[in-house]
Amino acid sequence: MRLLTHNMLHCPRTKAYPLQLVASTCDDVQVPFSEAFIRRMLPRIQWEVFREAAAQFPDEDMLAKLPESTPQPDTLDEPTLKAIHRALLEWHVVDGTLKAENGSEYAVKNGIPNLVITEVRKESGGADDANSGDAAMDVDDKGQ
Amino acid sequence: MAVVVERKTCIAERNTKRIRHNSPFHTWIQGRASRPFSLPPRAQVSVKFELYYAYLCPPFHSEQFSEHCTTALSMDGADGVYPSSEDTFLLIEALELDTSRIVDATKNGGLCLDLGCGSGEVSEALARITPTSFCISTDVNHLATTKTRELLQNNGLINVDIALCDLFTAFRSTVRFDVILFNPPYVPTDQHELEHAIAERDIYASWAGGKDGREVIDKFLATVNYFLSDRGIVYLVTLETNKPNEIISIAEVQGLHACQVLKRRAGIETLYILRLGKRRDDG
Ligand SMILES: C[S@@+](CC[C@H](N)C(=O)[O-])C[C@H]1O[C@@H](n2cnc3c(N)ncnc32)[C@H](O)[C@@H]1O
Numbered sequence: 001m002r003l004l005t006h007n008m009l010h011c012p013r014t015k016a017y018p019l020q021l022v023a024s025t026c027d028d029v030q031v032p033f034s035e036a037f038i039r040r041m042l043p044r045i046q047w048e049v050f051r052e053a054a055a056q057f058p059d060e061d062m063l064a065k066l067p068e069s070t071p072q073p074d075t076l077d078e079p080t081l082k083a084i085h086r087a088l089l090e091w092h093v094v095d096g097t098l099k100a101e102n103g104s105e106y107a108v109k110n111g112i113p114n115l116v117i118t119e120v121r122k123e124s125g126g127a128d129d130a131n132s133g134d135a136a137m138d139v140d141d142k143g144q
Numbered sequence: 145m146a147v148v149v150e151r152k153t154c155i156a157e158r159n160t161k162r163i164r165h166n167s168p169f170h171t172w173i174q175g176r177a178s179r180p181f182s183l184p185p186r187a188q189v190s191v192k193f194e195l196y197y198a199y200l201c202p203p204f205h206s207e208q209f210s211e212h213c214t215t216a217l218s219m220d221g222a223d224g225v226y227p228s229s230e231d232t233f234l235l236i237e238a239l240e241l242d243t244s245r246i247v248d249a250t251k252n253g254g255l256c257l258d259l260g261c262g263s264g265e266v267s268e269a270l271a272r273i274t275p276t277s278f279c280i281s282t283d284v285n286h287l288a289t290t291k292t293r294e295l296l297q298n299n300g301l302i303n304v305d306i307a308l309c310d311l312f313t314a315f316r317s318t319v320r321f322d323v324i325l326f327n328p329p330y331v332p333t334d335q336h337e338l339e340h341a342i343a344e345r346d347i348y349a350s351w352a353g354g355k356d357g358r359e360v361i362d363k364f365l366a367t368v369n370y371f372l373s374d375r376g377i378v379y380l381v382t383l384e385t386n387k388p389n390e391i392i393s394i395a396e397v398q399g400l401h402a403c404q405v406l407k408r409r410a411g412i413e414t415l416y417i418l419r420l421g422k423r424r425d426d427g
Contacts, residue, residue: 004278005305012313031302037253037276044255044320089278112289112306115314116345 001093001113003053007045011100012115018049019098019106023056027092027111033085039073041088047071054087056096062086224287226262226350230410231381235327236269238379238406238417243273245426246323249375250277254322257282257371259311259364262350264292266325271301274323279304282314284345311360312367320373326364327381332357357386365391368420369398378420379405388416395420401427 010017047070054066065083098106098113107114239246250256254277258267261281271279281296281304283289289306296304307314329341331351338359341352353360361382368378378400382388388404395402401424406417421427 001307002278002305005280005307008280008316008319009307009314010316012309015316017316029302034253034276037278040253041255041278110290110293112286112293112308114286115307115309116284117310118343 001108001111002089003050003091003093004041004045004088005113006053006093006098007050009098009113009115011102011104011106012117013104014100014102016100016102016104018046018053019100021053021056021093021096021098023093023096023108025094025096026057027094028059028090029092031085031089033082035078035081038081038085038088039076042071042073042084045088050087054091056093057087057091059086059091223291224347225285225291226288226347228263228265230408231327231415232262232265234406234408234410234415235266235325235379235381235417238419239266239269239273239325242379242405242419245377246270246273249377249426250274250322253277255320255373256280256323257321257325259324259326260284260288260328260350261292261306262288262327264288264295266327267292267304268295268299268301270323270325271296271304275303277303277322280307281305282307282309284308284310284349285347286345288350311364312371315371317370319371320376321371322373322376324368324372324376324378325380326378328360328364329353330357330361330381330383330386332385353386357383358391361386361391362394365394365398369395369400369422372400372420372422374422376422377426378418380418380420382416382418384414384416388418391418396427401425403427 006019006021009019011019051066051068054063057063062083065079066087067080071080071084092111093108094111096108098108098115100106254274256270256274256277256279258270258279258281261267261283262285264281267279267281271277281289281292283292286308289308293306296306309315329349329351330353333341333352333354335354337348338352338354341348361380364380372378380391382391392402392404395418400420400422402418402420404416405419406415408415419426
């Protein structure tokens with residue numbers, strides 16, 4: 001999972017945004033640099049969320065080049081664009097957790113975030129319970 | 145067009161392998177009522193799976209198949225993931241025919257979404273057609289996401305991310321995609337089967353569409369326009385049974401332009417590829 005994807009995800013239960021990223025394993029895969037692409041994506045990114053998530057990657061050099069606040073398109077120089085490219089597309093979260101403020105957690109395993117939710121079937125009680133609107137919900141933890 | 149020809153050959157090859165002679169399906173189909181898609185309520189998964197297939201391929205009763213009918217089918221789908229089929233290839237063909245439109249919609253870099261990626265072949269085709277885009281492939285079935293990741297990795301496609309999620313529910317409402325693909329579960333089924341698909345998110349999710357095969361499609365139609373950029377286009381696979389004209393009307397009510405781009409007979413059913421878009425000339 002790249003930060004471009006992370007930036008778009010919210011909690012499927014409550015729509016809480018952002019999901020706080022905690023990365024336990026990361027990977028770094030080179031991607032051809034395209035300035036046009038980065039410029040097109042900038043307006044679609046929530047900058048603060050992106051910048052905070054990027055701090056999960058062990059790359060001080062890159063982090064130092066990411067501006068604190070949303071950069072203006074005309075002030076972007078090449079080193080900054082390349083740092084954004086790196087944080088957005090080259091660094092992968094392989095394993096980790098996405099945490100919503102309500103306490104829900106979603107796992108990232110082998111690069112794939114799992115954002116499906118399952119209703120917890122009650123062991124006892126009527127079979128219909130699971131379908132009632134406020135049935136307890138739980139994060140699905142099927143293996144990947 | 146070499147790719148298209150290659151795909152067609154591939155389809156022809158698959159069809160001959162599709163129905164195993166004397167398989168549970170083969171036996172069952174002989175006693176079947178003529179009503180299409182009426183599934184025995186709790187039939188074995190393998191029977192249902194093969195039945196589903198039969199409607200998407202040329203006549204299955206002819207002897208010519210039995211020669212080749214070995215284990216191909218039981219292997220297909222045995223990994224719990226929808227194997228690429230006629231609908232998959234028809235969607236890919238539509239994307240190939242529409243390459244210039246897709247390239248235009250993603251000029252200078254786009255964001256694309258392949259919903260319900262299954263085995264990943266559609267994602268792969270999309271990632272190739274628009275190499276300057278970033279694509280996300282999603283599915284509710286974790287086996288499908290894993291399989292798609294393997295396919296993309298083996299083909300060295302690095303412009304795709306994968307996520308396990310249900311339709312658009314995991315995307316913040318301000319996300320806009322330039323291309324959205326969906327080959328949905330479109331087979332009409334009873335509620336029992338649809339509920340199974342929703343609860344288990346297994347192979348049933350690849351076909352179970354509930355009433356008229358429209359229940360998942362309708363959920364998709366209700367939100368797709370919010371997730372589409374101004375230059376965005378959607379490609380949606382449907383069956384005749386899903387009432388494609390009604391789908392087009394629903395899309396139009398949502399403010400989208402819609403049209404049919406490809407139509408092909410497959411077995412007793414007819415597959416349609418619909419294109420929806422915000423710009424007038426996309427519909
Ligand atoms: C007909 S298969 C198509 C697979 C692949 N795209 C292809 O063309 O071969 C439908 C796929 O959609 C997935 N699916 C079903 N319901 C879904 C939902 N609500 N959200 C995301 N994916 C879903 C299924 O698991 C299955 O992989």
